[in-house]
Amino acid sequence: MFTSAFRFLRILYTMMRFRLDVFIPFTLLPWYLRYTLGALCAIGRKRASKNRGERLRLALESLGPIFVKFGQILSTRRDLLDDDLADELAKLQDKVPPFSGKVAKAIIERDLKAPIEQLFAEFSENPLASASIAQVHTATLHSGEDVVVKVIRPKIENTIGKDISLLYSLAHFVANVSEDGRRLRPIEVVTDYEYTILDELDLAKEAANTGLLQRNFTHSELLYVPQVYWDYCHRNVMVMERISGIPVADIPALNQAKVNMKCLAERGVEIFFTQVFSHSFFHADMHPGNIFVDPSNPDKPKYIAIDCAIMGSLDDEDKSYLARNLLAFFQRDYRLVAELHVESGWVPKGTPVHAFESAIRSVCEPMFAKPLKDISFGQVLIGLFQTARRFNMEVQPQLVLLEKTLLNIEGLGRQLYPDLDLWVTAKPFLERWMREQMGPKRVMEEVRKQAPQWAGHLPQIPNLVFTALTQLSHQEERMQAQTNEIKELSQELKLRRRNWPFRLLGAFSLAGAWLVTEPNTLEQLKHADLTSAGLFILGLYLLVLKP
Template sequence: MAPGTFRKYRMLKRYKDIVDVLIKYEFGHIVDRMGLRPFGSFKSRVGKSVKKEYRYLTGPERARMALEELGPTYVKLGQILSMRHDLIPAKYANEFARLQDNVPPFDFESVKRIIKNDLGKDVSEFFSEFREEPIASASIGQVHYAKLLNGDEVAVKVQRPGIRKVIESDLDIMYSLAGFAEQHIEGAELYKPTDIVDEFSKSIHAEMDYVREATNIERFSNNLKDDPNIYVHKVFWDFCGEYVLTTEYIRGIKGDDFEKIDEYGFNRYKIAENGGQSFMKQVFEDGVFHADAHSGNVLIMWDGKIALLDFGMVGYLPDYIRKGLVDTLIAIVERDTSKYIEILREFGMVGYDVDTSKLTLDIEYILNKYYGRPMYHIDGAAMIEDIVAVLRRNWVTIPNNLAMLIKGMMTIAGFGTMMAPGFNIIQIAEPYAKKLMHERLSPKNLSKTAFKDIWEFGRFFHKLPKQMSNILTSVQDGEARIVFKHEGIEPVVSEINAASNRLSFSLIIASIIIGSSLVIQTGMGPVIGGIPLLGLAGFVIAGIFGMGLVIYIIRSGSF
């Protein structure tokens, strides 16, 4: 079988799995709206296959279970969507945050083969000890405890064999479904499904890039080397490759083992505070932050330090974004809603189709809700959710790096609250915010900014005459064009085509009935029961076609 043919076969089989799972969890209406039912199994094509126990679950619960059953790619998609409160309702985002990608480990023979192919030697030539049973197993890879020949303890992450092909196949299907949804489902383009798949594709490819993760680890190690409360493990580059990542093995207490943390006498509030302060430094000073610092990615070392693990999900904030965040804080403090919206527009978050009057009222409501409250009376996670809910209601698009920041902020807030119920991430953020606002409004910074603005204005006016000349020349030479783009008429065109097809089919059925009637009137043979066979066959065919048309119209809801 040719590679292209095999790939198409694999995609068709995957489509069948997706359709069957969606119907199983009572999402058949989505299948029908996208016209996917013919791709399903015979059972899913002829009717529903919903088990009774699923009917009593909420929509978000059924969606989460469907993603889990569809496998690792869709679990990862759900995890990405869980941090996009601006795109999906909060109840779905919160449910998707519960998604776990724990899967059975793959066999040790595959582990040895991958290490040899990637690093060039057998396991025994690198390690004096290598435990066959993994200490952790996930959808992308699994981690084994090992010892180098010099006795150093290490954690060896090995990528799951064949996972890249599975993910690429699933991504092809996701792009196909996203494009179809944007073209044929009314309102789907507002959620930008293709952009979501783009974001997911970048995220999951970054997670599969072990060299990039190793680079992230070293970057964090350098940024946090002067922090006495945070530890980042060492990378052993000589034992790393495209599919293998070897890092220092760290001993400590799991971040959610509170009983053991208490047993060893650690101050849980201090741990939460140290984690929050480190996150703020990463965001406001370094511009690179750990976006997934939940309790499973944290160890409390025996000296009380916090060890950060798993650097596959890392966020980046360019300097202009960090300055924009400070401007946002200043606008909030000054209760300047217009300035706040203008900053959102500069970030590309507010399009000109957004109702700014409604957005202004919603933002003013949020500002009034929290204005004047002491910091210790503000629930940081709840405030972030309120702000994101306002942005989502008004179709404000949040860029990926800011979505990662929100995800990281809520994750570290959740970790801190679990570690110490009285923890408040807003109180941790306040000193950093005040410091940055003071620096931004200092005479030295204002004069520096003014000089830069004058220089940019000078460049603008220097280039303006030439640019205007180019525009006028293009108009004079007839090269300037005005392009009109029709938007929103695709559903109308589709409905007209469907109506035309039904009308044509009806005329064909009517022609068959009339022709059959004429044949019966002639009495031509052969006959059955005194009725010409040809005329009788015509009526039967017309009846079948007619019933098919009626069923199609009823199922489409267009009657």
């Protein structure tokens, strides 16, 4: 409890030190909190000369690696953040001092249940790289393969749990004090971060992701994924093939290797669309630190991808809506874009399509003032999603990951080749994919996919047919009985409608019989008994006995 309180005070102090009070709506706070925070703000006045994005980045860096990671994830939410904040947060580097190599060896031996000498012919205690969640060591297997060993930091899960609890507290505070705070959806952002970072804590899951991505690109000329050594993998340890290549951000080294930069940039786009639309499984953390280039064939360079902790996937419906949305956008068919958002369920069904179309047009049409090659796919998605948010679009986590990955791919591609035209590469791919989804080949694939399931039901077909026919026969009998009842009821109603004047007359006759038996009336009528008896008999006949 005291640790959490101290951590919270440190966060508060850091916020004031870096003048992050610009994000706090002071007018909505209680007076005592306004004065307290105002006094603390004096600590950081000398830093006020820096812009707010830079101050936010510096604050997160001072709070440690968990908050750096949070800032990196936050930088991908351009549907929520202003550009100046997102651009500055994108500069955050997940670099922290390494932990002891002896501690790493102890974790490996504990989880793989064998001494290091039995597991590896060689193991370097000096880490190759170190980050907030894990660090990497080089090693050699007894069979001679060079490998890297990734090890989760000790006690990191406990630290992350405490920091996430504090982040949730801050998120609820921000959401409760102002409308602007709610607009940023802070609780949703923290939840997104929690899911992402917890995935990174499970190296067994990362190994499985790596294995699937490797199978998807087996024998591919576009992308190479290192081999996983499954016998050496655990929740806290992962061993995989050691690769060699040029970091994709090292432009001078790529130029020195005479790599065809245009081909390299276009292949990056092709890899992205292949993962999303052909495999429905894409690497969602493709920043430059996770991508290398194999320059052995410089005219047709191949990418190498590592770190598959964060992966995304789209179902067939999402892929179809996404492809149709992009094609409709570039055809400037904003009506179709609006209809697709409603049809997909991304926005509520009752959304007024005309108003939504108008809002999309006002945001997207200015983009076409630029040449087509300069239009950013990522910015298109951001513009569409920001507009849809005004119409109560629900957050689609898979689309958030897609948007982030697309922005990374675009930025990387244009860094490699500034004249990259994504539309030239993407349009044929999207159009071909749409044709394949609607063509006979797709139908036959679905038939083949469902055939085993259908075959399993074949022996049951005679019984199913007999049961269905029996139920149909019983249903016909019930329907006939109901029809007869309806006819009888209809005839009864007709008869009652025809006889209602007589029944009304009968009611009046009974009333008359009662009336003439009253003492005052009998004095006035000489034949009262005969009259009342006659009226009573007539009324009874008309009201009850007459059919």
